[in-house]
Amino acid sequence: MIIARTILETKNYLKSHCTKTIGFVPTMGALHNGHIELIKRAVNENEISVCSVFVNPTQFNNPDDLKKYPRTLEADLLLLEAAGCDLVFAPSAEEMYSQNPILKLDFGDLEHIMEGEFRPGHFNGVGIVVSKLFHIVKPTKAYFGQKDIQQVAVINRLINDLSFDLEMVVCETIRENDGLAMSSRNRRLSDDARKLAPKIYESLLLGKKLLQEGNSPDNTFSKIKEYYDNIEEIELEYYKITSAESLAELSNFDPKNKTALILAAYLDGVRLIDNLIF
Secondary structure, three states: OEEEOOHHHHHHHHHOOOOOOEEEEEEOOOOOHHHHHHHHHHHHHOOEEEEEEOOOHHHOOOHHHHHHOOOOHHHHHHHHHHHOOOEEEOOOHHHHOOOOOOOOOOOHHHHOOOHHHHOOOHHHHHHHHHHHHHHHHOOOEEEEEOOOHHHHHHHHHHHHHOOOOOEEEEEOOOEOOOOOEOOHHHHHOOHHHHHHOHHHHHHHHHHHHHHHOOOOHHHHHHHHHHHHHOOOOEEEEEEEEEEOOOOOEOOOOOOOOOEEEEEEEEEOOEEEEEEEEO
16 A cells, blocks of 8 residues: 655556546545445445545634544554555645635535534535545545535535546445444544434434424424433534435425435534435
């Protein structure tokens, strides 16, 4: 496995394999089995597999969150090598940004709902770093997890609007045995908080059950709010019932159409997101 710290090293390696298909998994490190499943798909479906490990400062609107984000590069490299990854691009912030980006990306309606509403500027940072990584790696396929459902929508829009010549592959959320969606942030939870964390996924299953029993989205949300009112340790930031395609909120539930339940919540000071599509 090759470890590249600079853009030039990465480009030179990939230039020497320019006739091969490239599978790419962009990450911020602190890897878990969800990431590794993406890597394995990239390995199996392409001739060259690439993973970037970069904690991107431009997508954090909370400096404290950036400071606390786990960084475990040495452990990450061992996992990637075991998974069969060919190239790891692990740049510094100075390597990725010789100067602060001036360009601003606007993703329209996605900027004003859910993550866009509660993390202003977040998707601009995501869009810029992903664009830079796509230009550097020039992947045939890029792999993303469904857990970040709104980010998936943003990157899909980025690919389409800017005509990136690649295929986006979206992989299902990988969960712990108790249902908690795997996340790099989970390692920040205390033992007591980790025991409570599966309640987040349970609230998605409850929402699905309520809708399928005939409750309206409004009634379902009211009952979900009651559910969280009884768990004082978890602070619900949002819980949305949306179209799985457009992410627009639903006023009526139609079982013939794909629906997404999407939430963000704070537990033990750690912000966790999850979703369920059915």
